[in-house]
Amino acid sequence: MKSFATASSNLDHSAHAVWAHLTPVLSKLSDDHPEVDTIHFVSDGPTAQYRNRFNVFLLVSHLQKLCPSVTSSTWNFSEAGHGKGPMDGVGGTLKRMADEFLARGNDIATVGAFVSHLVVSCPSVDLVEVTPEDVQRSKLLLPKKVSSVPGTFPI
Numbered sequence: 435m436k437s438f439a440t441a442s443s444n445l446d447h448s449a450h451a452v453w454a455h456l457t458p459v460l461s462k463l464s465d466d467h468p469e470v471d472t473i474h475f476v477s478d479g480p481t482a483q484y485r486n487r488f489n490v491f492l493l494v495s496h497l498q499k500l501c502p503s504v505t506s507s508t509w510n511f512s513e514a515g516h517g518k519g520p521m522d523g524v525g526g527t528l529k530r531m532a533d534e535f536l537a538r539g540n541d542i543a544t545v546g547a548f549v550s551h552l553v554v555s556c557p558s559v560d561l562v563e564v565t566p567e568d569v570q571r572s573k574l575l576l577p578k579k580v581s582s583v584p585g586t587f588p589i
Contacts, residue, residue, distance in 0.1 A: 437524045438462070442564040443545045449488035453496060454572035458562040460500040468503050475509040487583045488576060496575055524559060531555050 440455040463470060489509075497507060532542060535551055542548045549563045 436466075437559045439524050439528055439559050439561045440564045441528075441545050441549055441561065442566070442569070444564070444566040444569045446569055449486055449492060450573040450576055451569045452489065453492045453575070454569040455564050457496075457500060457568070457572065458564070459560075460497070462560060464501040464503070470501065471503055472506040473497070473501065473504055473508075475507065477509070477511060487580050490583045491577075491580045492575060528552055528556060528559065528561065 438459045440458065442455070444451065444454075460473075463473075493507065493509065497504060531552055532548060535555070536542060540551075542551060545563055549561050552559070552561050
């Protein structure tokens with residue numbers, strides 16, 4: 435079992451930003467496990483991030499490019515504010531390790547420094563920095579107009 439995490443100085447939480455964070459994880463998954471044919475996403479349900487036509491568009495159009503062997507995917511939404519299990523645990527572990535590093539009088543001034551420190555102190559987590567440029571590139575994947583999808587929030 436391998437854990438993945440991403441960190442960024444970009445605070446955008448829209449669908450294209452979510453995909454900027456998913457891209458390195460899905461690329462690594464595809465490279466390391468080309469036999470994977472099904473992906474199940476589990477997340478809470480903020481409409482700006484997940485339950486909207488832009489995320490559905492990126493799921494349908496971009497997932498196949500990142501993971502060519504994937505023929506099936508699901509996206510399961512939990513109720514907002516409810517823990518998602520292991521995913522929250524990975525984030526909590528990384529934050530705790532960073533807090534311990536700071537408590538010993540060290541400094542973490544940038545996202546790059548955060549990633550550099552935690553890659554060493556948490557080798558079981560594949561941690562990647564997502565740059566503002568990565569988020570911008572992901573935004574370019576969206577066409578000017580995306581049709582609405584029944585059952586999603588019309589943002």
